[in-house]
Amino acid sequence: xxxxxxxxxxxxxxxxxxxxxxxxxxxxxxxxxxxxxxxxxxxxxxxxxxxxxxxxxxxxxxxxxxxxxxxxxxxxxxxxxxxxxxxxxxxxxxxxxxxxxxxxxxxxxxxxxxxxxxxxxxxxxxxxxxxxxxxxxxxxxxxxxxxxxxxxxxxxxxxxxxxxxxxxxxxxxxxxxxxxxxxxxxxxxxxxxxxxxxxxxxxxxxxxxxxxxxxxxxxxxxxxxxxxxxxxxxxxxxxxxxxxxxxxxxxxxxxxxxxxxxxxxxxxxxxxxxxxxxxxxxxxxxxxxxxxxxxxxxxxxxxxxxxxxxxxxxxxxxxxxxxxxxx
Numbered sequence: 102x103x104x105x106x107x108x109x110x111x112x113x114x115x116x117x118x119x120x121x122x123x124x125x126x127x128x129x130x131x132x133x134x135x136x137x138x139x140x141x142x143x144x145x146x147x148x149x150x151x152x153x154x155x156x157x158x159x160x161x162x163x164x165x166x167x168x169x170x171x172x173x174x175x176x177x178x179x180x181x182x183x184x185x186x187x188x189x190x191x192x193x194x195x196x197x198x199x200x201x202x203x204x205x206x207x208x209x210x211x212x213x214x215x216x217x218x219x220x221x222x223x224x225x226x227x228x229x230x231x232x233x234x235x236x237x238x239x240x241x242x243x244x245x246x247x248x249x250x251x252x253x254x255x256x257x258x259x260x261x262x263x264x265x266x267x268x269x270x271x272x273x274x275x276x277x278x279x280x281x282x283x284x285x286x287x288x289x290x291x292x293x294x295x296x297x298x299x300x301x302x303x304x305x306x307x308x309x310x311x312x313x314x315x316x317x318x319x320x321x322x323x324x325x326x327x328x329x330x331x332x333x334x335x336x337x338x339x340x341x342x343x344x345x346x347x348x349x350x351x352x353x354x355x356x357x358x359x360x361x362x363x364x365x366x367x368x369x370x371x372x373x374x375x376x377x378x379x380x381x382x383x384x385x386x387x388x389x390x391x392x393x394x395x396x397x398x399x400x401x402x403x404x405x406x407x408x409x410x411x412x413x414x415x416x417x418x419x420x421x422x423x424x425x426x427x428x
Contacts, residue, residue, distance in 0.1 A: 128262055
């Protein structure tokens, strides 16, 4: 039995600059943080021939080509055997579709489990790039490379994307006191809505590929905002970081009317009126988690609780995707 866990993430600055249709022209930069909420993959050899899968549904097939789950199918093809016999079960601390990068976390966890099964040694960057290959190249998903890299690497990490597709990672240079203050100040509240990011992201990718100048300008702002966010965090200036979060959120909403809603807008404004320096909706938009950087945490929690929003408590994860049991 092999058990692997892979962390979910929150983006701290630079959303969407990891999209290939953007960074191939301008490069990209973002700051991301892995959190101690996880996606798990359990892999065993099983007792019966065939491929037994337990995810959102149950599958029992004889051949890899017949697997309906696209990520599992493509991952198994990389390790294909003439007569596959394997059982794979997956579950998560937080539902998918909530803007925390669960797809990238699942893919890196699955790959790490398959590597372990076949006694293959691969470092975190290799796992991340293999996950990107599956999701972006083979499956054509309209996503970037952030989720796979931060899941595989863990930590509070700056990611720089070259025009050639290369990725350079560097830990955010903050001391322990600042890290603890940041971890304590960021609060996540579930909006009660899950969504697929595909429609929003496909629209953005299509516009970028068509040369939409307004969207390129929007993402140029995002990249500048990410550098400023990094600087504010490294200085320990959480008030400035909160202001930058709100500037990001205002710009992000200009990309699509699907990103927010009247209800989300109301909760966001309520947060600013009740102890938050600034905030945004995590992920591509449309639902998931509201993220605030808070000055008065008690006041903010009370306001969100009165609205019926549930808080997700978390800490940062420094380990990335890893095998937690193998026997």
